[in-house]
Amino acid sequence: MKEAGPPESQRGRIERMGVLSLVGRVLFASIFLLSAYHEDSEFGSDGGPAAKYLEPKFNVFIKQVSTSTGMAVPHVEIKSVILATMYIRVFGGLMFILYSSVGAFLLLVYLVFITPVVYDFYHYKMESPQFVQLFTQFSQNLALCGALVFFLGMKSSIPRRYSKRRIAKSKTT
Template sequence: MGFLSALGRVLFAFFFLFSAWQEFNAFGVDGGPIAKVYGTKVDFLKDRATSYLGVEVPAVEIKHVVAAGIALKGVGGILFILGSSVGAYLLLLHLVIITPVLHDFANYSNPEFLRVFTQDLALFGTLLFFLGMKNSIHIRQSKKRSPKSKKN
C-alpha cells in the first residue's frame, strides 16, 4: 500500500511539476507567454476591484505573479511527493488563486474554460481528500492507547 500511495503522489504532483517546468523554461525577461495571459486577467481584476472598492488597487508586476505561481507549483509538488501536508496546502493556495482568475468560464463562451475549471476543481478535491486522509490517520494513531506496564 505504501508503494501505491507514493506512486499516486508522484503521478499527481507530476501535473504541477511539469507545468511549473514549462513556465520556468519560457519565463524569459518579461515572464514569458503566460505573463500575457495573466496580464489581461490581472488588469481585468484590478479594474473590477477598483470600481467596487472605490480605491485604486496598486499595480502588480506580472512577472512576479508568474514567478510566484511557478514557485507554488514547484515547491508544492516536491513537498507533496514527499508526503508533506505543506505541499498540499501550497498547491491548494495556487489552485484557489488561479482557478477563478484564469479559468473564468462564466465570462467566456469557449467550452475549454469550463473543462479546465472543472479539472481544477477535481484537483482541488483530490488535495482536500489527501489532507483529510492524512489528518484522520494522525487522529486515529493518537487515539490508540499505549501499552501500560503492569505493576507488581
C-alpha cells in the same frame, strides 16, 4: 519479545499501500512540477507566453476586485506573479510528494487563486467554444482542489503508524 503493530499478514499490505500512495502523490504533483518547468523554460526577460496570456486576465481580475471592494489594489508586475506561482507549484509539489500537508495546502492555495483568473468562462456566452473549453479546464481544476481537500482530510483523520518499538516483557525473578 513481541513487536507492537499489525500482524505479519497486514504488514505487507500496509507497505504496498505506502508505495501506491507515493506513486499517486508523484503522479499528482507532476502536473504542477511539469507546468512550472514548462513556464520556466519559456520565461525569458518579458515573462514569456504565460505573461502575455495572463496579463489581460489578471488586469481584469484586479479591476473587478478593486471595484467590488472599493479599495485600490497595488500594482503588481506580472513577471512577479508568474515567478511566485512557479515557486509555489515547485515547492508545494515537492512537499506534497514528501507527504506534507503544507505542500497540499500550498497547491490548494495556488489553485484557488489562479483558477478563476485563468479560466474565466463567465465572461463568455454559453454557446461559444471558448466557454466550453474554459469551463472544462475550470472544472478540472475544481477536481484537483477536491483531491487536495480529500488528501488534507484523510491525512488529519488517519492515526499515526503503529509504533515499531518493542514492548518489553516484565522480568520475573
